[in-house]
Amino acid sequence: MNGSRILTVILLFVILSFPGFSQLRGGGEAYPNLHPDKEAMARFQANRFGMFLHWGPVTLRGTEIGWSRGKIVPIADYDNLYKEFNPVLFDADKWIKTAKDAGMKYFIITAKHHDGFCLFDSKYTDYDIMSSPYKKDIVKALADACKKYGVDFGIYYSLADWHHPDYATRYGGDPRPVSESIMPRYVQYMKDQLKEIIVNYDPKVLWFDGSWEECLTHEMGMDLYAYLHSLKSDVIINDRIDKGFQGIEVRNNANQEKYAGDYATPEQRIGAYQVNEPWETCMTICEQWAWKPNDKMKSLDTSLETLIRTAGGGGNLLYNVGPMPDGRFEQRQTDLLLQMGDWMKINGKAIYGTKGGPYEPNPDFVSTRKDKTIFIHILNKNLSDLTIPVPAEIKIIKASDLGSGKTIALKVENGTLKLNLDKGRKLPYVLALETSADTGNLATITKK
Template identity: 90%
Template sequence: MNFYKILTASLLFLIISIPGSAQLRGGGEAYPDLHPDKEAMARFQSNKFGMFLHWGPVTLRGTEIGWSRGKIVPISDYDNLYKEFNPVLFDADKWIKTAKDAGMKYFIITAKHHDGFCLFDSKFTDYDIMSTPYKKDIVKALAVACKKYGVDFGIYYSLADWHHPDYATRYGGDPRPVSGSVMPKYVQYMKDQLKEIIVNYDPKVLWFDGSWEECLTHEMGMDLYAYLHSLKSNVIINDRIDKGFQGTEVQNHANQEKYAGDYATPEQRIGAYNVNEPWETCMTICEQWAWKPNDKMKPLETSLETLIRTAGGGGNLLYNVGPMPDGRFEQRQADLLVQMGDWMKQNGEAIYGTKGGPYEPTPDFVSTRKGKIIFIHILNKNLSDLTIPVPSEVKIIKAKYLNDGKNITVKVENGTLKLILNKDQKLPYVLALETSADTGNLATITQK
């Protein structure tokens, strides 16, 4: 079964499965009146496309960050890799310009993964970038570069920390007993570091992970959410700060209002069609999150279809890149990002600031909308014509190809629109349908 068939089947299953009435936004049951800043959330959702970046000393081994500790790389080896980590070719400006040129509007860096190593200068641990031969604050450099290039800056911080002695869950055969671990001390350590992060780097987004660990509780998640909002009221926080995250499975929206978090984060899959609740798909450009030699990379068509289907479903795409140990992006990954950026230069109007729908995604196309325009993203090269219902609330005035502005003859009969398509157009391409009224509140249309 090829990628496109798997993608379509998964997407249709998710569309059928979503209940879609609860909200994943706010401080949870302990803080029912605590909600994300509306302007900040609107900006986050409008950005649509961001770069995720997993990086650290583990790239010296080419294995997965965090998860390979003790499983593939012996713990004693893994925990000492920082002593060799010296990414002399790291260039924050080059990284962020690459993201910007790819059409990405925001950037999230793994400041601390499950392995506990910090890419930032922290006064609460020596297990950080300042103890490496490099001795420069990676996170600070990236925050400055994001401001320079107008890219919104965000920070990933894992609640799990398999290195910290007071964290009361062990992983990878770690022989240390948990009897001496004092979780309240670890929670305070997290709060101290997160305060450092907010004060020193001013992130617009805090992206948490690890909440499934047994020693972390629902109460801790809600408390941490409230604490962070007391430090910065307009910071956006994902659902993994609490226990409501459903991993790579179908997102379970039942009783989600009891959990803290502002938006859902389906992983390595395109989220369910949902234009009423904020969500963000995180996915790798290759197969591993951290850099791996000769890792299989997704082709351009797959990458663009992932972005388009995510936007058409109502979500953001956070696309992950894993830099090499010396600090460079692999050239093949950089080249792919340039190609994505070239497509976005022509078609970004149909992605940025849009709402998914009004047509539910199909194998042939997805739709986005903004103002009086409905954008139809064509994904099937064999599609010679498009026949779709006209939303009952509007009239179709005209249609054109977004990439070259050429008009398409509009035929509307009995509430149905038929467009004859130019099969010479290179996939994926976008049709812009101008309507008679604002499209934001159009009812969802399910294709038979």
Template identity: 50%
Template sequence: MDKRFGMFIHFGPVTLRGTEIGWSRNKEVPEADYDSLYREFNPVLFDADQWVKTAKDAGMKYLVITAKHHDGFLLWPSAVSAYNVSRTPFKKDMVGLLAKACKKQGISFCIYMTVLDWHDPDYPIHSPHDTLHNVKGNMPRFVNTMKNELTELITRYKPDMLWFDGYWEKPWTNAYGHEIYQHIKKLDARIIVNNRLGKESEKLNENSLGDFLTPEQRIGNINMLEPWESCITICNQWAWKPNDQMKSLKECIQTLVKTAGGNGNLLFNVGPMMDGRIEQRQVDRLNEMGNWLTKYGRAIYGTKGGPYVPNDVYAATRKGNFIFIHVFKPLDVLKLPALNGAKVKNVNIFGGKALKFTQTEGLQIMMPNKLPDDNCTVVTIEIDGDAEKLPVIRQ
């Protein structure tokens, strides 16, 4: 959780159509066409080092690649399933190249893996868009295939985390989830697993599986008890889409800050183009986020969220005896609730001049006429105790 910021990558042969990975099969793209795209898949400009450098320059500390999405295509050369990258014109082991690049550049390498596969005849459902079931499906055999695929992924590439998805369909059960979880831990006990391996996905309790919660396309609520990570797209679609609308720099930065302010991580998704490059406009936007983090990273990495609940005006993070208030809009006076007995010693613009304040009715900070950063300005509050021990203050 100290890493706070990671890169999600959705990629596969579907980029040749510019539609959503997995979900467009049997919808925008006919099944026969979709399942044949691998024959043309040749991302000749794919550069694992460049992808990882883009993540690193953005201030991201880990990377998650869709090694296998719901369409069943594998981005690694597998001895288990023939429907994999080795049968494409490209042929190269994309998962292996990314694992190597991450290790070289000091980024934690992680893998996305589906628990459903609409392409595999052993899985009883072949499309999310109808109710057709394959009566010849064989879930025990499907789960065994999944175990063998995971064995390849874990032993070859040694991921730090496995990010599962697809738990909602009826054929997948908690019992299968436990079976897979135990298989993973036997192979490598240190691997972190998200909460989507089991059917219970809203809480971490005795009925759930996994180590952290995963709110999707929204910023999670402040939660000081359970680790969580919001997965959100930089544009709208997970996989690459031509002319997809991209989030502004202000929205990107404030999404990261509000997530950290709620005590969560942000897994920010890019979808590389069909030639293997991440769009330059996305690279530029991520680099701008990295520039902001170069200056303000101390108020994000290794912090805890709170004590104030994030809102449209500000979010807060804390570390040691410091509280960092991330201000989103110009204010004459920043008004904050009282800190439950803690005494404020100093207030400063992050890395800059002191600000006047009063503690008579809550905490009131006199703000400068112009904020140093229009996207998010950080104010540092030093208190006379451990800020991390303060209870969450709900306005």
């Protein structure tokens, strides 16, 4: 038996023996018994709201990270931006405290994007933050700040690397034949760096991207998933480690069984209603992932509705911020995040640790649930009353306004609940319906 097969057998034995073993997603067809840690996945889903952060030397040009290399910014220019990158106003504590105050429970930083530049200190490349004028490990500072503030730390790592000489392409859509690259050597480079990341920063989540590239194969994705679990059994890994990523919707069961990855990642849109499979919408607070001068920013109302509709559909929201070249968040973005945090201080009970539904999201409201309570998030300012069917398995005992705690008169007739609403209330607001039994297994109810 060769070394890799021995490693696989040992790995499967360790994972199957681990008390947190879960049946949700996992290692794909090559590793059918390799699954994410149950407790780690439950914690990830309970967090519901996180900060995504795209940053690097490209902010000196204000163009999109990775994608502008060779298309908007000449390659020679782009690849030398790191020599000017000196974010002297970067403050990891301020970043993570802002995330914490926004109500965010986890944080994910682009340690390496498609452009190949590393924001961490890597012994496997000189194309990293230690070769810039800044010369400080940004990822280490953020990992330490997350521990300080009790925010779960995660790392984004692109499988693509248009700067690395052994990788198959130089930029998105590069027509260079795959045969000119030395991909086995590049794959080893990835594994070496990812081991560095796990050993040095202990991330709870690894967020991959780039798997659509032709030179990255399904077999590579499954192998990498197993390798990472051999290093850290409870790390949570997204679906973009493998070819099963669809970009919009949650994967179906057939894809889940074939491809590696623990949760789906619809991008720049709220995922479809799915309460039995883990997923996470990743979305920008402005329009571009990396910082852009005067980029159009989403309103507070849009931001809150995005968070609420994501939770009501059963998913997490990973909301992206792009810091400026000097290391600061734009004040307008910070202000918006803190306003979201003010809402979460009052209504977070209806977001954190909840399950989507049982009412399918609709234009008027969405619902979340936890234990014996159903939370109704009102989103239509013109809605004068709430008329909804009551599941046969439960009784509605009490209705109240979550923000004020004020009891609301309720009327139930022929299995239908009707509540009069205050049309003058500022949206969004949340109603709490206390029920007679646990709501977790209630079937989905579609509003007629």
